[in-house]
Amino acid sequence: MTSPSQPDDDRGCLCLVLAVPLTLLTLIAAFFCWTALTMRPSGPWGDEAYTGIVLSCVFTIGAAGAATGLWLFPSVRRVMGWGWVVPALLLGVVAGMRWGLGS
Structure with missing residues (x-):
């Protein structure tokens, strides 16, 4: 008897596909946060x-x-760890502080 075959593990490919939008959104957030921090009236x-x-x-x-x-979608959280969303969250917090304190 043979054991039932395991389905192919697509997590590596799925991680690569999901990394693209998360990385792009984080880079966009980083650019605008940098702009907010360097702009001086x-x-x-x-x-x-x-x-x-x-x-x-x-x-x-x-x-x-x-x-x-x-990242909050369960299927994304299952594949992507906290490390993928923490930089975007930190940039959002920095921008919120700049908005609250700098304006």
């Missing part, structure tokens, strides 16, 4: 700079939220 009259900071923070939080939302 030239004075109290620099309304455009303040608007740019807020907009960059909103985009950072949005991209981090999208990455987290994707």
Whole structure:
């Protein structure tokens, strides 16, 4: 008698496929967080700079939220560990602090 064959383990391929959107969303969040942190108003009259900071923070939080939302699906969590979503979460927290403290 032979034992029933095990189905092929596709976790490696699935991890690679799911890494693409998570990585892209994290890179987008990193870019906008960097923009929010490096933008400096030239004075109290620099309304455009303040608007740019807020907009960059909103985009950072949005991209981090999208990455987290994707990771929250049970099928994604089963394959991808915490290490894939923590950088996006940290970027979202930094952007939230910049938005709250810097504007």
